[in-house]
Amino acid sequence: MFSLTPVVRVILILNVLVFFVTNDAIIGQFGLHSFLSDRFNPIQLLTHMFLHGGFGHIFSNMIGLIVFGPMLEQFWGSRRFTFFYLFCGIGAALLFSGVNYWEMKDVVDAVQNYRLEPGYDAFSAFIDQHASSYYDQLVPFMEKFKSYPNDPKTVQDSLTIVNQIVGSQVNEPMVGASGAIFGVIMAFGLLFPNTQLFLLFPPIPIKAKYLVIFYGAYELYSGVYRAQTDNVAHFAHIGGMLFAFILVKYWNSQRKTFY
Structure with a gap:
């Protein structure tokens, strides 16, 4: 079974608890609204990360968290991992909101x-x-x-x-931890590129670096060419990966100051 680290466990519990009390009113107040909406509140850049639109939504995000998160937390430590997770989630929200505004x-x-x-x-x-x-x-x-x-x-x-x-x-709010989770996946691929992962669909082994490349390419394509009816926040996913890439590269360049 999965071995959960302290911060990953707290994030998982918070998301699950919030999911069970979430209703339309909570999503309307704490989901991320467009900068052009009268309902926008800066706190939504943070709170949207702990809201989900359905069981499949939260399940896929939390699986990503508990598969890739613990190894990063062990590598960085709890404080640095917490900062990274929030940085990617908020960064993803900012990129999504910027594209939405445009x-x-x-x-x-x-x-x-x-x-x-x-x-x-x-x-x-x-x-x-x-x-x-x-x-x-x-x-x-x-x-x-x-x-x-x-x-x-x-x-x-x-x-x-x-x-x-x-x-x-x-006024359609965006919710979900996907931006932060895609940031976690990006960091995992950067730090442990040759780690062998076994996919469920299709059931084949793949190195982490190739999985990250596939995810990034797919989200970029979907974000640019998505249909009007696509309800997935692709640019939030791209934002999470982009901000993760920037932060991991920066930390690696400063390695002598904290290792």
Whole structure:
């Protein structure tokens, strides 16, 4: 069975306890919201790491923690491992939020422009450019809007729809320890690159360094080319790995000061 080190055990227990008391209200308050959202609170950069959206979500993250975390804690010590874990988790949140801000800023600006000059052509352009995944379900409304472009109620309904679309995107919270866990996986691959790991799917052995390369490449591809319906925070995963890489390389360069 897994041999848990002190900090790994505490992180595991905290995540499991929080999972059993988590509800929509807690996720709404402590999940990480967009910088563009009125619901954003800086404390969410930390608290989102201890919230999960379902059993599969927390199970996969905690398996990663208890498989790779103990060896790192033994190597670094508990204080350094704690700092590393939080550093990667918060760093992942910052990168995710930065990308989210860049992606959503144009959408928010488009909504503000539409509020100033609502109309069928502007509504159709907004859907095409910023909410194409909603197109099919909006076809009946758009046909009605096209037939009655000056009807006050229809115009008001279009404003409501635009506000709901941007609200659902900006106010959707991100939760999970995945950023920190991917940081742990990256550090493991950097420090113990030739350690042989045995995958479950597919059931083959692989060196840690190749597993890290695969994870990094997959998350980068998914983050750039992901579909609108993908609900995975790929850039949080990339952020965790990036911040882990930076910190491990820095610590290695300063090795003479703490070894």
